[in-house]
Amino acid sequence: MVEIKRLDEQAIEDLALGATVLGTGGGGDPYIGKLMALSALQEGHEITLLDPKEIPDDALVIPSAGMGAPTVIVEKIPRGTEVMNAFKVLSDYLGMDVYATLPIEAGGLNSTIPLAVGAKAGIPIVDADGMGRAFPELQMTTFHLYGVPATPMALADERDNVVLLRAANNYWAEWLARTITIKFGGTAWIALYAMTGKQLKEAAIPGTLSLAQKLGEAIRESKESKEDPIDAILEVSGGFRIFTGKIIDVSRRTTGGFARGEAVFEGLDEHKGHTLKIQFQNENLVAILDGEIVASVPDLITVLDMTTGRPITTESLRYGYRGVVIGIPCSEKWRTPKGLEVAGPRYFGYDIDYIPIEKRMEGRE
């Protein structure tokens, strides 16, 4: 029997909040995606999560997402039809029934976009994704690591421009899609990485939407029970406390379709006298303690509000904010040589070997 989990408003609120923890500062403000999912519920659609194991091997699944700099997405509210346009153009092109959709990234905005798409298309959402977090580029997915082509891929905007790409490889898919996204005004709504159930079971990271929901639940419940929300998040995520501090400087610029920049934290409590710097490209890439990298991609680096435990996205970072920087181990799929080539520190221009966060934290706590 197929086990289906129906999401209600509370579940969506929790999932969107937890997805911001997995968003590692980027992935877009989940508020937009949450509104789209809630509005689908209010229109009477059902939002159902499906375990990836339940997908037939020969079924077609198509992930759906938003693309662009988060700083732009929050200022350019979608009509909601854009992503359905992209989804429909791609499924029409493939000429097969679509069994389910799913996120390419469980972090941020893109965790909830597929909820709205699945609801409106009348199909379930697979409880899995292709990152287990958020990443800034299209080819940075475990789908890519397992040889799933990102294209054919459809992009749509709010003017009803639609582009269907068939790229030479997944890097070309990223370059072409990024260029089109910029031309669209900074945001595109996309459907891509169409694959079979068999490919999905091999290439996706399972259970990440449930994980996001549990993280959101933990934050909400810690508020009700007055427990420390940071501890609750670390327990659910298996993460580590890296730094506690106050933001004393933030610089950001939107270039090449990405939000890039850094935030500097001055230590508080046990970190008094120390400085932590976080550098980001849409998502947080590295945490640098007193000049030395102490956490890096592909592990997750997230800033949480010291009091509420709510994650702070890169576009919300600002002077005076008191935050706790945490690190969460990434999926094992990212820790292979190929995974690190695609999304390790060197890809982002840092000349260091990747050391898993749990190794780095040994003996520190």
Place this chain on the structure above:
Amino acid sequence: MVEIKRLDEQAIEDLALGATVLGTGGGGDPYIGKLMALSALQEGHEITLLDPKEIPDDALVIPSAGMGAPTVIVEKIPRGTEVMNAFKVLSDYLGMDVYATLPIEAGGLNSTIPLAVGAKAGIPIVDADGMGRAFPELQMTTFHLYGVPATPMALADERDNVVLLRAANNYWAEWLARTITIKFGGTAWIALYAMTGKQLKEAAIPGTLSLAQKLGEAIRESKESKEDPIDAILEVSGGFRIFTGKIIDVSRRTTGGFARGEAVFEGLDEHKGHTLKIQFQNENLVAILDGEIVASVPDLITVLDMTTGRPITTESLRYGYRGVVIGIPCSEKWRTPKGLEVAGPRYFGYDIDYIPIEKRMEGRE
């Protein structure tokens, strides 16, 4: 009975040469397109021209072309499969049999590309085009003036990247396609403006491939008969001699996917003591005699070699070249208010009213 005209090698040579006159300095070097057409002939394919009147009203026709800065196209020889890729993707998308192809522009490279496409696809080429000349942007076609959408449109490159666009309007088609062309490395091979036979008969400029062929024939025969090739070209085209001079300065730059620049001519013979400047954006836009515009788009401005009558493209303009600048009246379809809005001098940034070349030349000869 359907009248079909078969083109042999000589006809293709003539057509490509004459198309350079209609190319008004741009449209790409016809050498590449000619080679593609000749190679299709040598592979045993037939190249047949069809009068637009012979196309059934409900038949589907799809124009085919190259896109990009001519300066790049001549340095990046296509494999020949790119444009077939684009043509196939668009016809597959439309899901109908394609009755014929045709050029969007009869000037330059793009006059001969459809010959190769038609030959390889086993369909005739319509003796018509959408410009009666060459123009730098996609929406600058008489198809556009008559409401034919440029998209769905397919773009392909030599790496097997393929993009299918469905744009909000023809300007968006141009912007998106231009961006993708730049990302492809400066050249894209395209299929667009799919239309019915009925639309074609209303919106196309008929007989332009035959005209190109006659122009090429005139240049070739004037060489054999030792007559003045310039006179022969003016007679066939109904054009005017604007200026005879030697190039004393050329500046060009490739920006935004276009080859822009100007050439300055110092007068010879009856124009001694005068200076003529030609400004171009892929194609020649205006001729400025002693500081005053004497010819402008949408009329055709072409530089011919003084001795051979062979047209000189903007990328071949260089110091010391002796040339005759001629002006040829454009199609009446361009002389409407809508036509001038789309491709008149003001669109290109010149604050002047369009005056037909034959009016400007009254009393000058």
